[in-house]
Amino acid sequence: MSQWETWLAAEAVTREDAGLTRQLRARPADDATIDLAGNDYLGLARDPAVRRAASEAALAWGAGASASRLVTGTITLHAELEDELADHLEQPAALVFSTGYHANLSVVSALADRSTRVVSDAHIHASLVDAVRLSRAQLSVVPHSDVDAVRAALAAAEAAGERAMVLVESVYSVLGDAAPLVELAALCQQYDALLVVDEAHGVGVHGPGLVTSLGLAGLPHVLVTATLSKSLGSQGGAVLGSLAVREHLVNRARPFIFDTGLAPAAAAGALAALREMRSRPDLAATVRSRVADLADALGVVAPAGAVLSVSMSSPQAAVAAQAAALEAGLRVGCFRPPSVPDGISRLRITATAGVPDHDWAHAVRTLVALVKEHQ
Numbered sequence: 078m079s080q081w082e083t084w085l086a087a088e089a090v091t092r093e094d095a096g097l098t099r100q101l102r103a104r105p106a107d108d109a110t111i112d113l114a115g116n117d118y119l120g121l122a123r124d125p126a127v128r129r130a131a132s133e134a135a136l137a138w139g140a141g142a143s144a145s146r147l148v149t150g151t152i153t154l155h156a157e158l159e160d161e162l163a164d165h166l167e168q169p170a171a172l173v174f175s176t177g178y179h180a181n182l183s184v185v186s187a188l189a190d191r192s193t194r195v196v197s198d199a200h201i202h203a204s205l206v207d208a209v210r211l212s213r214a215q216l217s218v219v220p221h222s223d224v225d226a227v228r229a230a231l232a233a234a235e236a237a238g239e240r241a242m243v244l245v246e247s248v249y250s251v252l253g254d255a256a257p258l259v260e261l262a263a264l265c266q267q268y269d270a271l272l273v274v275d276e277a278h279g280v281g282v283h284g285p286g287l288v289t290s291l292g293l294a295g296l297p298h299v300l301v302t303a304t305l306s307k308s309l310g311s312q313g314g315a316v317l318g319s320l321a322v323r324e325h326l327v328n329r330a331r332p333f334i335f336d337t338g339l340a341p342a343a344a345a346g347a348l349a350a351l352r353e354m355r356s357r358p359d360l361a362a363t364v365r366s367r368v369a370d371l372a373d374a375l376g377v378v379a380p381a382g383a384v385l386s387v388s389m390s391s392p393q394a395a396v397a398a399q400a401a402a403l404e405a406g407l408r409v410g411c412f413r414p415p416s417v418p419d420g421i422s423r424l425r426i427t428a429t430a431g432v433p434d435h436d437w438a439h440a441v442r443t444l445v446a447l448v449k450e451h452q
Contacts, residue, residue, distance in 0.1 A: 096392035097413055110403065111436050113427050114410040118383040119281050119360040120431020121350040122310030131311070134345030142338030147327070150338030158348045159315070165355060166276075166285045166301060167294035168317035172326055173347075175339050177277060177304030178204040180314030182211060183330035184273060184302055188322070189214040189242055194234035196227055197244045200251065202275060205244050215239065221249075224260045231268040241270035247279035247287040251417055251425075253380025255279075258291055265298050272299045278382040281308020281354055282364055308354060308361075311347035313339045360430040367437060368428035374445050386412065386423040387448055395422040398451035405443045424448070 078086070092098045104110070121127050134154060144150035155173055163171040174180045185208035189195055193214040197205070200221045209216055217233075219226035227243060234241040243265055245256040258274065265272040279286040280303050285294075293299050297319055305313035316326060326333055354360065364383050372379035375387060389395040392413040399411040402424075410425030417423060426444065 095414075096396065110406055110408045111432060111440055112408045113429065113432070113440060114408045114425065115427060115429075116307040117310050117431055118308045118364050118427065118429055119310065119350075119354060120429055121308070121353055121360075123431065124310065124350065124353060126353060127310055127346050127349045130349035131342040131346035134341040138341035140342075141340050144338065145334065145336060146338040147334060152338070152341060152344070154341055154344040154348065155339060158344050158351070161348060161351055162303070162315055163317060165351060166280070166303070166317050167289050168301065169295060170320045170323040171315050171317045172323045172333070173305070173339050173344070174314040174316070174333060175336050176312070177302070177306060177314030179332040179336060180302045180304070180316050181205050181275060182208045182332045183326055184300060184316050184322075185209055185214075185242070185244070186211040186332075187326050187330040188212075188271070189240075191215070192239060194230070194237070194239040194241045195244060196230040196234070196241060196270075198222065198246070198256070200249050201244050201246060202250060202277070205273075205275060209244070214242070221252075222254065222257055224257055224264065227261060228264055231264060231270055234270070235268050241265075241268060243270055243272045244275075245272070246275040246277065248276075248282070248380070248382035250278055250382075250384060251386055251412060251423070253278075253382050253384050253386055255287060255381035258287055258293060262293050262296065262299055266296075270298065273302065274299065275302045277302075277304040277307055278384065280304075282361055282383045284358065284361060305343065305347040305350075309347045309350040311350060312343040313347060363430040364428050367430075371426065371428060371441055371444070374441055375448055383428045385426045385428065387426065387452070389422045389424060389452060392422045394451050395424060398424055398447055401447050401451065402443065405447070407440055407443055409444070 142150040159171040159173055181204035189212040191213050195209050195214045196217050199218055217230040231241050248255050262272055274288050276286040283290055288294050288301050300318040303315045305311045368383055368385055369379045372385055395411045402409045412423040412425050414420050
């Protein structure tokens, strides 16, 4: 074997021995399994109005945007989506991207450089971690939701004459807890720093998101990133903030400049889902009620978002419980290292408004039994 083949084989053995091998499993369109593993929190991905809007856009515009947005890839659907996103989240402006990953890569790499101090919560998403690496900024990783540690890092940045940026999620994707956004926003204002809040798991489950709900929207030192692939049931991402930030990203964000624009079907689907979400607040209420009830049934702390994490004794136990759930007709997620910031393997169970009541009741009963058996 070549040295590359030898290396790949060794890596595969290491993964298998640690119980960390992952596989792709294709599902059919008519899959009858109850899906509690995805991110379609409000059940809008298959909503008739959303699917109709996406299909009509594909027929009108074609399968793709055909070019980067600075060439001919910006279409009227992008502008409509950006306007309505900004209005709903009470922000001056929005810019949409082909993925939420690209939105996070763009906002950090285009705004931070070697003269910037990035203060990062230890539990931020991988896209923000990669964004910091791309920016080549100075990095301080602080303990999870530790306001005093953020204060100390910002004070050090101020003393060194560095511009500072703080990276957090409004609702964290693994533990499901909410960030202390009010305290962090006050600190960033005090130290003339920029607070970047990833609202991927907040928008939809909490209406326009926690930034808006807490009265922080529109503040010049608070910037929001969001995804179109969770509560909005589509695909893509967005950055929301001042017009000056939007203009800067259009001109300096490489993942935006050198990428084909968001596909018409995805843009139209997200726009239709946004309108459904705004007109049907009962969807978010259902998600919050279901995740609280499931947490109570499993004897764990209810999360701030839609995703419930249940700790397991090992990666192997988590995989076994996931397989047992699938055998019982439930699809649940499985978090294992290195995807979990604290190294503890977990089942990842998504509460969604898209599952009928009788299926949800069956799912709760099944999960309680499975967790008791495998935990």
